[in-house]
Amino acid sequence: MSEVQDELIGGLQTKAQAIREDIIKMLAEARSGHPGGSLSSVEIVTALYFHVLRLKSEDPQWPDRDRFILSKGHAAPLLYAALAERGFIPREELLTLRKLGTRLQGHPPWGMVPGVEASTGSLGQGLSMGLGTALAGRLDRRNYRVYVLLGDGESQEGQVWEAAMAAAHYRAGNLTAVLDFNGLQIDGPITEVMSPLPFPDKWRSFGWAVREVDGHDFQDLIAAFDWAKTIHDMPSMIIARTVKGKGVSFMENAAGWHGKAPDMKQTAQALAEIGAGTDFKGDNKHAE
Amino acid sequence: MQSKSSMREAYGRVLVELGKSCPDLVVLDADLSGSTKTKDFGKNYPDRFFNMGIAEQNMMGTAAGFALAGKIPCASTFAVFATGRAYDQVRNAIAYPGLNVKIIATHAGLTVGEDGATHQTIEDISLMRTLPNMTVIVPADAVEAVQAVTAAVAFRGPVYIRLGRPAFPDLFGDDYQFQIGKAAILREGEDAVIFAAGIMVSKALEAAAQLSVEGLDVAVVDVSTIKPLDRETIVKLAEKTGAVVTAEEHSIYGGLGSAVAEVLGEQCPVPMVRVGVEDRFGESGSPEELLDAFGLTSEHLVKAVHGVRDRCKKR
Known part of the structure; x- marks a missing residue:
């Protein structure tokens, strides 16, 4: 690994740490929300916002920007934290999550929060919206790319597969989906509740280019995002193996932490385990 | 024809x-x-x-x-x-x-x-x-x-x-100007008003023509925008006639009839009859047969106008 690469990954790790810290603080302050699936996607979303996506935080509507749609909308704290760290919204606002009058709704609302690209939260809908935006980009001859983050439990929704079929049919090469494969949903392991496996075979048979990665390994993730950009005649799927609740020992691999906030004691422990972050501006050479 | x-x-x-x-x-x-x-x-x-x-x-x-x-x-x-x-x-x-x-x-x-x-x-x-x-x-x-x-x-x-x-x-000529949120008064009248939508607008006009033979002067309004509703026109006609019938090819729950009833209940309560599909599903048949079987004809509207006027007299 080159020195530049070392520096990039070190920076991303620092950013991920800060975002994890934000997530825990936001959920503790809100006293409700979804830690498990927010923490499992931290590296995926950090890699996107601080390395992959071409964005201008001072111009959130920049027509040529890459789009990120959080289809698993319950990971809203993660999205808001990334948007704050990336300069789209003030960091102080993060602690208003889920409170009356806030822009930071329990699930991401389009049109209210700069940088939020679609209203999500009702599972299974983000890929369809991503497809529409991708097809519009092709019509307009813009070279932006659209990234959609799906949950593994979410993959039980039929609409996901309708969208998978349509994206392959229309050869949406500018559409990349990432699957947060943490293996757990509210009621337990996905294989016990309603198995959507095997993921790679399913997506391949639907006409997608598929690559499997370690969803907490930045090197792996960055290589996969680079790979996705080289595919132009079909949509691409990055299946990211992750750990639900990653980074907080008592939340890891515990379905019970899908949708509940830590109390004061648990918050202190979680923050201690995550460790304090330093201020990193990111190595987003495409941005600004 | x-x-x-x-x-x-x-x-x-x-x-x-x-x-x-x-x-x-x-x-x-x-x-x-x-x-x-x-x-x-x-x-x-x-x-x-x-x-x-x-x-x-x-x-x-x-x-x-x-x-x-x-x-x-x-x-x-x-x-x-x-x-x-x-x-x-x-x-x-x-x-x-x-x-x-x-x-x-x-x-x-x-x-x-x-x-x-x-x-x-x-x-x-x-x-x-x-x-x-x-x-x-x-x-x-x-x-x-x-x-x-x-x-x-x-x-x-x-x-x-x-x-x-x-x-x-066909109801409208090329001179017609549709506007979102604006109901079109197709026929003025003093004795009752029919607020209708869709295919029931033409049935309402037929009913008004039949009623005019009996000497009744019935207004007909095409409420093509159901939301936002043209409250002003609806209240004005309800006040003027004091007898309201709604007509729609839709359930009487939640559609035009409900929307009109919501406005009039608050702003101008007058006797009212909703003509539409009663609380049941449809079935196979030709369109005209079905409209007849489900009470969505000009004859039914004539009866509804009589019915609502009878209630006005009893008040």
Whole structure:
């Protein structure tokens, strides 16, 4: 690994740490929300916002920007934290999550929060919206790319597969989906509740280019995002193996932490385990 | 015999015209483009036409995605699928963010005919009307349909337009000017008023003609925009006549009748009768047979006007 690469990954790790810290603080302050699936996607979303996506935080509507749609909308704290760290919204606002009058709704609302690209939260809908935006980009001859983050439990929704079929049919090469494969949903392991496996075979048979990665390994993730950009005649799927609740020992691999906030004691422990972050501006050479 | 025109044919034609003047217009369909008549748009603008297959939920989500990128998507299929099958997508992906998607659905109501209850939506207006941000339009003839589609494309925000399957009697001339949110008074009258939508507007005019023979002067209003409702016109006519009948090819729950009752209950309570589909599903039959069997004819409207006037006299 080159020195530049070392520096990039070190920076991303620092950013991920800060975002994890934000997530825990936001959920503790809100006293409700979804830690498990927010923490499992931290590296995926950090890699996107601080390395992959071409964005201008001072111009959130920049027509040529890459789009990120959080289809698993319950990971809203993660999205808001990334948007704050990336300069789209003030960091102080993060602690208003889920409170009356806030822009930071329990699930991401389009049109209210700069940088939020679609209203999500009702599972299974983000890929369809991503497809529409991708097809519009092709019509307009813009070279932006659209990234959609799906949950593994979410993959039980039929609409996901309708969208998978349509994206392959229309050869949406500018559409990349990432699957947060943490293996757990509210009621337990996905294989016990309603198995959507095997993921790679399913997506391949639907006409997608598929690559499997370690969803907490930045090197792996960055290589996969680079790979996705080289595919132009079909949509691409990055299946990211992750750990639900990653980074907080008592939340890891515990379905019970899908949708509940830590109390004061648990918050202190979680923050201690995550460790304090330093201020990193990111190595987003495409941005600004 | 009055001339008739197909709203669907008219829709197909106006889409092709709008495609010329509006480069951002894209059209989506769910394997019914021959029936909804979006096929011609597809022939003329293949790049901007997307057949999404038999997958209405994805069609609505994809339409939302087009709107997010600044396009003006028109999503068409049968009304029962557009509003029922994909309700959560219309609610969460389109109405909640207020996206600029036009849901233009055909084959609404009982007049779908022989296909029967599974395909005859009698609850679509109700479903769409309760969604914040949604505009709901039910044109009464082909001329109004063309103008409603044109107005909807020019308007910014989600719109639901309900079209029928059969040809509807021609009501409006080329001088007609449709406006979103404005009801059209087609006939003035003092003795009662019929607020109607869709195919029932022509039935209401027939009923008013029959009643005039009996010496009754009945007003007829085409309430083509069900949301936002033209409260002013509705209250004005209710005050003037003191006897109200509503007429729609839809359940009496949640549609035009309910919308009018909500306004009048608060602002001008007068005796009122809602003519529509009672609380039951449709069935197979020819459109005219069904309208008769479900009480959606001019004869039924004549009876309803008499009934509501009798109640006025007893007050």
